[in-house]
Amino acid sequence: MASTWVPDVSPDTPFSLANIPFGIVSSSADPAPHAAIAIGIHVLDLKALSSHATFHDVFPALKNHPGIFSKPTLNEFAALGRPVHREIRKTIQDLLSSETSRPEALKDNAELREKALLSQRNVKMHLPMNIGDYTDFYAGFHHAYSVGALFRGPQKALQPNYTHLPVGYHGRASSIVVSGTPIKRPVGQIIIDPTAEPKQPTTAPSRRLDIELELGCFISTPNEMGSSIKVTDAEDHIFGYVILNDWSARDIQTWEYIPLGPFNGKNFATTISPWVVLADALDPFRTKCLDNWTPLQPYLNENKKESIFDIELQVDLITPQGDATTISTTSSKYLMWSFPQMIAHHSLGGCPMRTGDILGTGTISGPTPNEKGSLLELSEGGKKDVMLYGMDVRRFLKDGDTVVMRGICGKPGEKVGFGDCVGRILAATPVQ
Structure with missing residues (x-):
């Protein structure tokens, strides 16, 4: 797998060039949920990328699907089928590669990079799909x-x-x-x-x-x-x-x-x-x-x-005091x-x-x-x-506990992961 020109992409990131996972984000600059991919500590805003004049030349499979990355879910993109997903993923990998065949499309376009390459800290994640069943x-x-x-x-x-x-x-x-x-x-x-x-x-x-x-x-x-x-x-x-x-x-x-x-x-x-x-x-x-x-x-x-897949899975439990323990x-x-x-x-x-x-x-x-x-x-x-940690114990979850699940596979520089799956337990609504 080639390296990426995107800055600060650690070999330990689950969002390497070998991954390119899709999600739905919003930001202060664009509060409407829309599509993005993760790369290192950044996201590539696909709505911003698709606004560029050459987008459909770079992504010909999407020529008949204008605004597909402006949608609030990934359903329309998912419905295009696996051959299209494969082509789009490979094209994004090429755009982000240090040896990209289309440097003018993003790498050497400072104005577009400024709009499309954002810090993950500056975006909010949303449910990626409209889930019917x-x-x-x-x-x-x-x-x-x-x-x-x-x-x-x-x-x-x-x-x-x-x-x-x-x-x-x-x-x-x-x-x-x-x-x-x-x-x-x-x-x-x-x-x-x-x-x-x-x-x-x-x-x-x-x-x-x-x-x-x-x-x-x-x-x-x-x-x-x-x-x-x-x-x-x-x-x-x-x-x-x-x-x-x-x-x-x-x-x-x-x-x-x-x-x-x-x-x-x-x-x-x-x-x-x-x-x-x-x-x-x-x-x-x-x-x-x-x-x-x-x-x-x-x-x-x-x-x-x-x-099936051999994905390394981990579960951490964080107590209300902030102490974290890997329990599985x-x-x-x-x-x-x-x-x-x-x-x-x-x-x-x-x-x-x-x-x-x-x-x-x-x-x-x-x-x-x-x-x-x-x-x-x-x-x-x-x-x-x-x-x-700290001699605390659990048999089941207490209010204030946070559970963090992770999945990752691959070697350094080529790791594939999902991002953290996190939930914190709040007290129940009083029984009426």
Whole structure:
């Protein structure tokens, strides 16, 4: 990968020239949300870039899409499909390369650089997509096994269907927020005394507020209702990826989930990282799914052996006092099901996937104690303290706690990352 002429691009930045993630920003100079990409500590304002007279000569694929980077979301760009995304990303890489073939387009144009190359500190990040639907899967094998073992014992940890299909449920898209948005502790029905019979719930703030470390996938191009997406074609329907924290109120979830699954225990908030890493940027980091010992139905059989990614994932917990502790380090390689398999299964019955829909992997955990992607696992169901810096402890989240999730892959100078996925817990609204 060539170097960039953009100043102050550290070898350790997750926004190297090898990345070029897309997001939606606003600034004091232009408060209307619009498209940008991240490079080092800067953003390249694509709306400002597209205002230049030579823009359509540099980006011929966008000639019939005027103002596409002035939109408040990336949906219209995503809907153009992966070949266009690939061409635009490569062109931006060329414009930002030290050896660019078009220096006059940006590198040597001081006036345009002044307008288009901004500090990340001077922009506000917004939700990158207009999200119509959200589906959360359960593809993390080690999480599924360890949580199942907590409640059903090791012999019955996995449900009989787990290795036959990617288990999922429909989540709530309206409560998906961009990194940095505060998260209010939810209120719901909970059981105070689990030993009492009959069970008697009370309505109160959740006492077992948790995190779920996930990878999210945005859909680019749709399928028609009544049709399905082949697993071998599913890659063409993927726009890009984000880090996703599906906040979970375990006590609300425990009481409500039988027989239809999660509801208020999940629908109050989901946080995503601000930058969408395009599918092509993660191609070098492909790896094989965890072995599945069950023969699959033909529609789930992939031709590719390497259909998931080896992304280094990290979760930090920052207390109200400002003390930070890394509570988990794991990898996205610990998935049994790939996104193409999730898409193929999701659309099998004719469900129409739409541009901007997001799929979550479910919690990603590894096999060792320090690789767990939820406090439910780290605390062994709330029975064990998770040690924090300064002799503080947690079993679940307290008001004022901040959770920071990160994902990164690649070597220095060529790192690919998503930006921080951050949420701070606020006190619940008093029960009326």
